[in-house]
Amino acid sequence: MTQTYDVIVLGGGIGGYTAAIRAAQLGKKTAIVEQDKLGGTCLHKGCIPSKALLRSAEVYALMKESDRFGIEASGVQLDFAKVMSRKTAIVEQLHGGVQYLMKKNKIDVFQGRGRVIGPSIFSPRSGTVSVEQEDGEILTLVPEKLIIATGSRPRSLPGLATDGTTVLNSDDALRLEQLPESILIIGGGVIGVEWASMLSDFGVAVTIVEYAPRLVPSEDEDISRELERLLKKRGVTVKTGAKVLADTLQKGETSVSLTVEHKDQQVVLTAEKALVCVGRQANVDGIGLENTDVKVENGVIRVNEMMQTAESHIYAVGDCIGGLQLAHAAAHEGIVAVEHLAGHKPHLYSPHQVPRCVYSRPELASVGLTEQQAKERGHQIKTSKVHFKALGKALVYGESDGFVKVIADKETNDLLGVHMIGVHVTDYISEAALAQLLEATPWEVGQTIHPHPTLSEILGEAMLAVDGRAIGI
Template sequence: MTTHAFDIVVLGGGIGGYSAAIRAAQLGKNVAIVERDKLGGTCLHRGCIPSKALLRSAEVYAAMKESERFGIEADGVRVDFGKVISRKNGIVEQLHNGLQYLMKKNKITVYSGIGRIIGPSIFSPRSGSVSVEQEDGEILTLVPEKLIIATGSRPRSLPGLDTDGVRVLNSDDALRLEKLPASAVIIGGGVIGVEWASMLSDFGVQVTVVEYAPRLLPGEDEEVSRELERLLKKRGVTVRTGAKVLADTLQKSDSGVQLAVEHKEARHMLEAEIALVCVGRQANVEGIGLENTDVKVEGGYIRVNDVMQTAELHIYAVGDCVGGLQLAHAAGHEGIAAAEHICGHTVHHYASHQIARCVYSRPETASVGLTERQAIERGHQIKTSKVHFKALGKALVYGESDGFVKVIADSATNDILGVHMIGPHVTDLISEAALAQLLEATPWEVGQTIHPHPTLSEILGDAMLAVDGKAIVV
């Protein structure tokens, strides 16, 4: 058995893990990453990047089918799904190659294999060393001063709806589809379910979304949820909210699936070529050796403090495995925070409400801060504004004028409590609102920023001014 000593070992090479590794290397540490699959993790290979590549292709196809609105006649437009997949794979591969280059540039040692944390041993008097089982069967032992756990998450399943990758799929399976189904039942109307519903609908698939909660995107502002549901229905998506899937009714055949749902005190039988289960993600905390440590797991997630330390202070954890907002950009920030704390730097502490949340459906939604209901429940006296994209010249030029920007502010302090958007390209607009919250700007201050005309960004300035009745376009 071979042993190697490092300042820091990172268990998991997703965005949280590689961000931590790169930042630590920049700060002069000798760093290793252990990854059982490919560098980039879920985000690069099974999540953010491949799904957004497919969403972009679906968006382009939908725009081409509506090109007559722009005075463009395009006959015979069709989807070559093989080429769609090829494009998606090419983007992933390009980014994967770039990530491998970053490892070499920063002199980070990458071990490919299954990593497990080991307890006190002849290699170290404390837990935190990592045993790596490589593909050829050789076992390596890595002995770090500090360990960062970044093992990520996987799609959550529903009892009775076990995925088979053919008729009942999760989001990982769906990204491996070689052809488009004619129809799909999507179980779950959260972020992942909504994005797949939008994408498949744009590709021409008949889609039904079943959500147990009373509305789609139950964690977002209610007005945004209602508008998204309205627009999806307008595109032909069937939406059943407040509906319970009866898993024991599932029947699979060579042609598709059947299952029943309870909706408004009635039972409905749904049929489709595939069922896509999108009910969230669960942390990868099993089989990594936590039982050999004093690291605490609560509610299925590793417990950490505000600088990402576990109960064993030399062991850190970041990303989806610690719960909270399971977002790639949150994981990246946590990884950097952990690395900087290890290196003795002051860590920027963030609150979850300061992290922007994005849904890449058509139209997109984006938000930061509290919803209106959350603000009221927390005792704030609020004032709000809402400016619609149909009042914006650039939105009309784009031909995408559905949606709005909503601002929620505290009446007494004038603090911005939340910003919620649904409409064209809002995932690129939300960062300004997030910066405003971070800097504790007031709506008036953001409104005084001179946004160029004509741009979509004007709407945020107008919405901020509208909080106090000063907007020009409202």
């Protein structure tokens, strides 16, 4: 069976389904090929389920400290089965919403494993997609334009294979039926830190091992240091600058142990389970790229700024092209690809304009350059740092840890970077991202009237502080 389309999207994650919706809006006959469920990693194995669990963990931790707010609560108990059930219900509701959007926009969805084939009787050029469905039937879909959005999967650590029971990856952790008493988290990046925060709030004894000299090493150093301090304050054991000796892995019936090199010593770490969080690997194997001239470099698909591959009619977006590997970046890339193939002039973005968020407790949010990056690029900088302990709304929330840091260029007054750690900072980092997009100066952002008392007013204060104009809230 052969069908033709203006646009076919291989992969139904957020990058893929966003691209498909935009293509349909532009009048293109569009189809998506997805081997699992629409929504991809973000909806089913990443952003949404993990944030649902983080919220439950946050509420549980808050209830255990309710006396700080003058509320005596006894008998507070965690029902982890209900926590997981709530997570599943949220995912299913949003999954239904994505399915509705496909119907609303008249996008055909083909369930099955898609593979790109080369020139054939169906088309004189590569890009046709062969879809193997569950019943074994093979469909042939011929596009005018193809968008590859195959996403990514958890990266493994050589010599430390996950088994889904004792040694887990993030996909496995989302399927836990009960919490372990202790866990060893290998990797202190975004995923590792979020799991550490969540599990610690659930009462699990957590140890993080990170090879780099600090947690979340891609973030500003001041933010990393503050995060480590606050996690340690909550009882999380943090070992940075530590190398895991994978060949020392020992698995028992109820425990796992590993030796790590830390501060010139070998230390044996033991826990009930281990969780490997060492990044994500692009899904570029087994999808037929060898049948095309599409280039794969360093494990990701190479594209230009318009998301075109080496074959101009084939585009790629999202985690499979590397880069930031963020859901909101993938969605924007999908729009760029579609608007370009449709002959429009899409809005391009630079990586430094994309906000980055970590949903630990406290949260991290940033946009732009770190202080080190700014200096490496030759900027003479000026900075400010305003702490939440000076903010009325933070004290009301009972969450006064953390700060907002602003980095600007001394000569031009350009806003170079904004970095936050504190209560709900992910909810207002967009203001800083907008400032970057509009090339606003810190003074201009500081002139924005922020309502009082709110958490966002700390951003305006930090912007004014760059030039010594802070009021002190």
